Amino acid sequence: MQATEHPYIKIFSITKGKPSAFDQYYNELTSLGDQLYEILDQGKKWSSELVLALNDGGGAIFPHTFFSKCGEQIGAVIHAILDSGADQVILLGTAHPFPHLLPARIKEFNGEDVSQELSWGF
Numbered sequence: 001m002q003a004t005e006h007p008y009i010k011i012f013s014i015t016k017g018k019p020s021a022f023d024q025y026y027n028e029l030t031s032l033g034d035q036l037y038e039i040l041d042q043g044k045k046w047s048s049e050l051v052l053a054l055n056d057g058g059g060a061i062f063p064h065t066f067f068s069k070c071g072e073q074i075g076a077v078i079h080a081i082l083d084s085g086a087d088q089v090i091l092l093g094t095a096h097p098f099p100h101l102l103p104a105r106i107k108e109f110n111g112e113d114v115s116q117e118l119s120w121g122f
Contacts, residue, residue: 028066039067043075050080 029036050060060080062073081089104117 025066028068032067036067036071039071040075040078042072043077044079046073046076047079047083050076051084054080054084054086 032039054060060077062077063070064074067074104114107117108114
């Protein structure tokens with residue numbers, strides 16, 4: 001397993017044969033280089049509207065697929081959270097049922113220790 005740190009995400013590369021979805025996401029992010037920050041900054045055009053919603057007790061939802069397809073929406077939410085002045089935020093995510101992650105998820109749901117599992121950090 002290869003863990004790669006990135007300013008906004010952490011992706012684990014677990015491949016046997018063809019590239020996994022994680023590999024595809026990671027490869028896209030590394031190929032973007034500094035363009036990643038430009039894409040995030042494009043979201044600033046919406047962040048002021050989101051700040052108003054967040055300050056009124058609202059929430060923000062953004063799509064999550066390849067960064068080149070929805071990075072500016074992610075950036076808008078990140079900038080809005082940072083600009084809102086909130087001391088705390090609640091972030092919710094989706095646990096996708098990738099087959100190689102399923103055994104650890106089942107153990108986790110059953111209250112078992114998953115700290116030694118390959119995928120325990122997701």
